[in-house]
Structure formats: C-alpha cells, structure tokens
Amino acid sequence: MATQKQQGNKLEEGPTVGKRATAGGDGRTPAYALRPPHYALTDMTEKVNTSLVTQGWVGDKPCQVTVDTGAYVTEVRLDIAAGWPERQPNPDFSLQTVSGGSLPILNEVLLTLTLGRQPITMWVFVANITDELILGLDILRAYDASVDIGRQTLRLAEEEVSLWSPGVGPRPSSLLVAKDLVIPARSEGIVMARMENHLGVENGLVEQIPQAHPPEGIYVARTLVQDCQEVPVRVMNVTHKNQKLRRGSPLAHCEPVTLVALPEMRQPPAPGLTPKLADGTTAAKPHLSPEEFQELEDLVSEYADIFAQDNEDYGRTNKVYHRIDTGDARPIRQPLRVPLAKQAEGIYKLSLSWIIVQTRLRTNSFKCVHKVIIK
Template sequence: MDEVIIGLDFMLDQGMKINMKNRIMTYNNMEVPLRFGYDGPYSSKRVILEESEQIPPKSEAVVWAKIDGDCGTNKLWVVEATQNCTPDVLIGKTLAKTQMDGRIPVRVLNEFKSPVKLRRGTVLGQCREVEAIFNCEKLPKSDSIGGNDIAEDINAWTEGLEEKYQHKAKELLRRYSNIFDKDGDKPGSTNVVKHRIDTGDARPIRQAPRSVPLCQT
C-alpha cells in the first residue's frame, strides 16, 4: 500500500510547507527532513498504543501512544508506519511532540466501512527524533539575487557534497545570495556601520604599512 499524508489540509492552513522532491517539511524557523522509510538503516523507536481504542468507519482519529524506550519530554519526533505495523488502519506520517508524561499523539485513519478495534499494546509504527532544525528565514525578494542569476554558481560550489549536506548548503547560499557580487564590480566602502576602538589613554596613530621581519613569519 502506498504512503498517504493525513492532515495535509491542516498543515497547509498552519503555514507548513512540504517539499516532496527533496523530502523536506518547513514550519516557521524549523526544517524537518522527511528521509524516513524502509530502505535505509537508522535508529528508530517503536510507537505502542497506550489504551485500547475503537476507530469509527471511514474516519480519522488521534490516539495516544508510548514510545518504546527513553524518549524524554517536549521533543519533536517524526511518526510513521512500518511494514510490520497493524494493517487495520493507516498511520499518518506526522511531526509530533512528546508530552510531560511521555505520551505522543498518533494520527490514524480507518478506511473501512466497519469499526476497527485497536488493542492496547498494538505497535502502531515507529518514530525518530528530528535531526536537523535551523533557521529558514527568507530575505525580501528585492534584496536577493534572482534564482537564475546564481543557480549555476550554487550548483558548482556544492558539487561533490553528500546529498544531505548539499541541500543545506544550497539553502544557505540562496538565503544570503544578496551578499554576492552579481555584476562583477569590486565591493566598495560603506558608512552604514561604524565602530569605535577604545585605545585608553593612548591617542590613535596612523602608521604606514611595513614588511614583517622574517623572524616573525
């Protein structure tokens, strides 16, 4: 069965953005990699239903589960189905936070025409703590170089990096693209920012540049 995204309309209404090509979800200043699946080895924890639940037919519900092992509190986790989890319901791949008592919400969907009974202790899926969180602020369009103006340079600069680092490097370069010289002119001086050097009782001096003695090189 193919994977589905449950609650997509809610996430979009809350301002979340999902990049399916790069498997990245962004929300405010957080970027969450959705690189979790069956084809790669990684450390994950089982998500186990805390109490028995009955899911009405053709409906969606949120049930409470426990993470198998030490999970801490107030941490972000990506919850998803596994190949060996219960086939009776669909498990939504969602971003969830552990509560003070260690519980975590899991979104489930019953697509059948009859109720589905989930028993206590049922393995609903797996979860993994979010790996990368960093600022995703965007500069005003007027302050940034057009994507086509610097795209080739960014691709060349990030060539050879591993895929997980290449995406981050490209995003960083695009975010601060306004500092690059796109016209080929040498940077000039500015009076926007000023600073003062405290020399104490000594008066500032101006000295012509001198060569450094070989003993000091």
C-alpha cells in the first residue's frame, strides 16, 4: 500500500509503509497496519515537521490538535487521554512510522474533541507521541472534512477552522495608515492600512483600537479582512470639518479569526421534486448518510406524483374503506359538547337569564298583588 508524503506544495509517491498484520489468536479478521504521523518518531532530525495545528478542546481542557492527512488514524498522547472511557485495542492493529519503526499502542479511549463549534466523539489510539493529539484520515473522512493547505484552513461541516504552523500561533496586529489622506466632513471612505505583523491565520477582524484615543469624530467599521501587507479599512468622519490621517499613525486593531461560520449552501432539488418535497427531504438530511439521502431523493423523485403538492392537494379516495364494528350496541346520542373555554361564558349567560326571568316574575307578581289591594 503506497503512501504519499508532502514536500512543499507538491504531493509525490513515497515508500510503502503499510503491511498486512498477522491475525490474532481470537480469529478476528487481519487488518492493515496503520500509519501514524508523517514524521519519524525515532529520529525527529530526519524530516522537517511541515504539519499544521489548531486549537481544540478535549472535554473542557484546551488541546493543540495536529492535522495530519498522512496519518491513517487519530492518536492522542497518554496524559491527554487520562480520565476517558477506555478499552483494549485490537491486537491485529500496529502503528508504523515513515522510517519503518514500530510504535506500540498503549490503549484506546472514547473522548470528545471540539473543533470550532463542532463536537466529535470518537475512539482514538493512545500512544507515546510528541503531539497532544493527531487528527488522522479516519476522522476527516467520517465527518466529510477537507484540508486546504494553501489557505491553511480545515473545512468541517459548515465551518472553517484556521490552521497554522507549530510554534507560530495567531497573534493580533496594529493597522497603520499607509499614506496621508483627508476624510471630508460628514462622509466616509476607504483607507488603506498597513499591518505591523502577520496574523498567522488567513482572516482577521478589524476593530477600533482598544484603550486608545482616535481623532475626534473618526470611527472605524468592523470588517473581516484577509491577512496581507495592506488591507482596506472603512472610516467615517462624523464631524463638520475635514480630518487628515497622517501616514504611519495608528488607525485600527486587527484580531486574528480562528473560526468562520459559512452560510448554508442549498443544493438545487433533484429533477422532478417540487419545492415542498425538496424541503421535506432536506429536513431528513441531518439524520441520513450521503448514500441514504441520495436514495431518499431518488425514491421521492420517482413517485413525486403521489405526494401532495400543497395543503389543498390531499383529495379523496374510494380505494380504502374503513368500518367500525360496534356489535349489538345501540347508537348513543350525546348532547352537544361545549369547549372548556366556552363553558364559563355559557354558565354566566344562563345565570344572567335566570336572574332576569326571576326578576320579571317577581315584578309581575307584585303588580298583580298591588292591583288587587288597590281594588
């Protein structure tokens, strides 16, 4: 089984490091040897570490995650795996380094890793590795994740998590005015600003300088920008006089962004699916695998004519009959049922009618008696 190793931005074929392991005594199916990190653990000087890392959480503890597309499985260091449910690993599995050395598997633990806002619960191997946690191809494939080495981002679900080189973490930068510029009164404009240092990630958020006093009446808009030498900054002058921004003067503050939530990209419905049917299949998508969702779409599309197109399209049928067997029991006629909300109102009206009738009766009786006495 040939593997690939990364050199710069190119991928080229490397030596064969995977081999079939010998079956254990319990008769389980033989498994392929699994390749851990793409660098040699026996001699770190043989290869320059070109992996990318990001900040994650194992439970409620921060953890530096190494994203390694050359690793077939996910591995965790012994101290990070402490306290999580564990089990004995499959004896047929073995770990091998690029240099051909063997790496013993100490245990297997079930832990929850959070990248961005995405929690991942998984069984991972425990080994004596230098990194805290190595994210391998098994998790990347299971969660349909993708790594963009050029942009240094990890696409996971509807989020992009920033990656960076080990030892070069994200850091904020001040933005300085690139050249002299005058902002007219009661207006806004785009000012080119120069970064004092690189952010270490692809994106940054431009904000007002914290704990500083910008020119009176000058406000900076919050903007998402890419990490480069000069970035555009939207500035507004709310005063009644022109404001001059001098070259090299502090303008704004740029904070590195390590997580970007992507807008949901809705795929066009399959041919033959109405918008109502497409909404129904989309609602079931989170609970299905990609293959099951495709089968559902094909099934609904094939029999789309038997589904209601809207709330008025249910119709009637004489294909099905329904009969309730009551035996020899006679039909029971019940009085009209009054909803609970209307019962109090009905009692009130009945009481009021009874009072009116009684009053009229008493009044008429008094009149009759009165007339008799007068006569």
